[in-house]
Amino acid sequence: MANTKELSVEDKLRALYDLQLIDSRIDEIRNVRGELPLEVEDLEDEVAGLSTRLDKLKSDLESIEEQIKEKKNAIDEHKSAIKKYTEQQKNVRNNREFNSLTKEIEFQELEIQLAEKHIKEMKASIEHKKEVISQSHDRLEAKKSHLNHKKSELDAIMAETEKEENFLIEKSAEYQAQIEERLLAAYKRIRTSVRNGLAVVSIERGASAGSFFTIPPQTQMEIASRKKIITDEHSGRILVDSMLADEEKEKMEQLFAKL
Template sequence: MAKKNDVTVEEKLRSLYDLQLVDSRIDEIRNVRGELPLEVEDLEDEVAGLNRRLEKLDADIEVIDNDIKNKKNQIEESKSTIKKYSEQQKNVRNNREFNALSKEIEFQELEIELSEKHINEYKAKIEQKKEVIAQTKEKLSEREEHLKHKKSELDEILKETEKEEQALIDKSKEYEKNIEDRLISAYKRIRSNVKNGLAVVPVERGASGGSFFTIPPQVIMEIAGRKKIITDEHSGRILVDEELAKEEQEKMAGMFKKF
């Protein structure tokens, strides 16, 4: 095998265009999947977020339940204290002591009222959170079903295209190894800067493929001569002549059928 720098310009152009055809075929396969992988990922994130929300709501209810238990314990303590003070009132020696105990009993009764008010507020909060839990569970069920459908859709497409895509990726890497680094860098740079990923295009009807800008006849002749690598002055794309492009397209179409 000839070294990268020993090959002719024509061989370099053919290799670059072959690489472009392989990478374009990979792009086509990925376009078939479209936004599905991102949709699945978004749905997975949403489902995980809803599950975290349910966990937090359950934890919140547990905290409120503990608050209710504490308030109930405080009520029992206040009742016990009232009973104790009521018993003490039977044995007081004067009105001052009786009144002091009455104030303590009154205070404990207010504490009971306040605790009962808090318990009612806590119970209302629990009911609100249970409503949110029910709504969240309903939404979670709907999103999980949607995720299941989208995953099934994606798995079906992957099953059909995964083998071909991997074979093409391997072939793309193989072609890259036969092209000098500076050309690969230029190719990748151009590919990343154009919407359709076409870095190498044929001349079609006097213009670069996919472009409306006319190429001067002298330049078209130079491109057909295959003696140097020529780029489109408007898009920066590497240009190949129509005949070379057709030859490589036929060759690569035969290879694609084998995948």
């Protein structure tokens, strides 16, 4: 690899344009994936959220069922107490004792009625929870299915492009190493500031690629001489002549064809 100090302006321009071609190819690969990785991530979050909610609903259901058991046990205890007090009434010595036991029996009967009312309310709550659980389960399964589909889609694209992307990332790093830091920083800054990521463009029909602003003939001659690095005054992009661009495109196409 050539030392950055030994590079002529032309070599720098070639290295920059090669880097642009490599980075643009990486951009294309990532554009194919598009929003898929984010979609998969969002779906994973939704599935996790629904799973947690479903677990909570099932836990609530178990808790209510346990409370119903406790109420039924309490009813049995109240019934036993009524039976005991009724038996005691047979052996009372006066009306006061009889009335006292009658009040106890009435209290136990009220407790039974209250427990039965609570059981009825809890059974209604169970039915509602079961309906919500069923709906949540169906929604969760639908989301899981959608997630699996999107994951398969992403995996297929990754399988096709991962090897090429990794190779290009390595090549991008190699070409970056040839370029002096100041110039590389400018390239990266321009790349992030323009919509299509093109920091280095060639002259096409008297204008910079993708621009409608004509470049003066004198400036075009300076660009073609490859003696200094010239930028487009309108977009700030680094400019190269079309012949250099065609040569580097051919060279890069041969590199990409090896993949």
